Amino acid sequence: MTEPQRCEPVYLDYNATAPLRSEAHEAIMEAFQHAGNASSLHHAGQDAAARVDRGRRQVASLLNCAPGELIFTSGATEANNLALRACHTPDTVLVISAVEHPAVLETARSLTADRPDLLVELPVDADGIVDLDPLRFVCARRQLSVVSVMSANNETGVLTDLKPIIKLAHEAGALVHTDATQQVGRVPLDLAELEVDLLSLSAHKFGGPQGVGALFIRRGASLPYRPLLTGGGQERGWRAGTLNVPGIAGTGAAAQAAQHHLAEEVQRVGALRMLLESELKLRVPGCRINGARAQRLPGVTSVTFPGTPADAVLAAMPEVAASQGSACASGAPTPSHVLLAMGLSRDDADATVRYSFGFATTKHDIGHAVDATVRAVEHVRAALAAGAEP
16 A cells, blocks of 8 residues: 555544545545445435445444344434433442543442442553552452453553453453553454443544444343433334444445555554654653553554643644544643643643544654644743743
């Protein structure tokens, strides 16, 4: 695959949303040319149903699961809500990690609002690795309903080794859910080997359209039937509502493209991350890479510039689209709960920039971003030293 040409401004915020793949755009536009409700029995409806079936098979192929194990949703937030609300039962313990996305964190807290003792949040170490000792403790002493731990962190890119978590949870009789939003389509994930019971994903993280996601529910998983949306009985009763045929078609096309190029993209994007980090460490005094000793996604770098507010750095380099952290928490008055859980101070958490990139990112993009970051940090630090507004 030839390296894509760089466009201005440089876009390094794939963890918020990745660019739409050309294959997805083509599938979406083609589907828009045809009317039809996938639940209708006439020819137009069956044509729409065929597009949904194809998209489902393409996503299933990427995950190595059965197409019938996938429920299409509006995104990973809905999938996370559906998973936790379907799994959790009264008077049982719900376990999550302290660094979950708000879609899991806030849902778990809502489900246990009347009984906060039923929620266990597993701590992480300085590199964002989940501490399993509290999980071992609670598994041995209490009844669990579900353990939900994300497979890849959206702020740091740190990957979680889910296999020991799955083993402990299953031995305790609990279901296991993972928010794999940032991993799917970026590094290999094989559901024939990874024995999670439920998995959430969002299409726009791997080059599909916004507003489409899926929940994997392993065949044979024993969980109550509690859909969030009731109505026409679509998606085997799990998610009522007219299916988003163009969105699902685009999701399938993006999944197929991601699967086809996955090995190449992992290597190429990983090399770009190494280049970005080495150049920043060389040229920006004192900067630190968060989670550097852990296994991480190839296209995510979380960098702390001590004493240099990240919002000011980002404002000083408008030609680069990067982020302070989760897009869902942008504008929040409090520092990143992920970075605080890793032991960073509030000041350092506020001085952290996340760069995330992927299939359309070039070496030129990374070089441009490094140059812009160096200038921005120097500008902000000089302004602060002079007592002026950065």
